[in-house]
Amino acid sequence: MASKLALRASAASVAIMTAIALAPPAVADQLDPIPGNGVFVVGRDIAPGLYHTSGTASTFGVWINNVPTQDSMCAWFTYSTPDANKDHVVQTNMSVGPMFANINTTIKAFESQNCEPWTRVP
Template sequence: MTGSRRCHAIASLCAVAVVGGPVPQAGADPIDPIPGSGFFLVGPDISPGLYRTDGTASVFGVWINDVPTQDSMCLWFTYSTPDANKDNVVSTNISMGPMYANINSTVKAFESRNCAPWVRVP
């Protein structure tokens, strides 16, 4: 956290004004494998590349009329901006089984829901 300190001499009180949010650790390595659920920024959190998951992380699936419910499936999104605004989705997929996500250098963020961990494909 960065901040500035201002002290009042008469009352011996100090106040810290916070400027910005938490400071990321310098030199932190990108996550690999990527956890199956979460929102990740490309660059500081994860590296660009081709990733594979074994599919859903659900222990059991719920099916209605021979169709699995969304909560039973693995779902992912890539974004052209560093936020989860669905207007900026580049690509997405949903599946019960194994699948790939190509997180190329133009992608700014990756979101995964209810998936087994994502492993980078060499």
């Protein structure tokens, strides 16, 4: 009788371990909205799609000869590699006002600097 119980317990352990091994890996929730500062890996941190920001997160703007300084602007970059290497920029834009960024499936990383949060456009 003891060997039957041991066999059942062993079979139950194998079934549980198999179920755990076959379970898909846990995926963290993707960010939406995307924070206004940082580098985000597409697929892991954020989903591909069209995103919108209200513009710069600066509380005040500095203008020289009617041109805003770089520190007064919101800037974004898309990269063809997940390490956000500046040699692999696909697209970039900067503005003090509202902007869109199209993060398609060929993009590997998205960087935002000094921006209001980015929300996904349905």
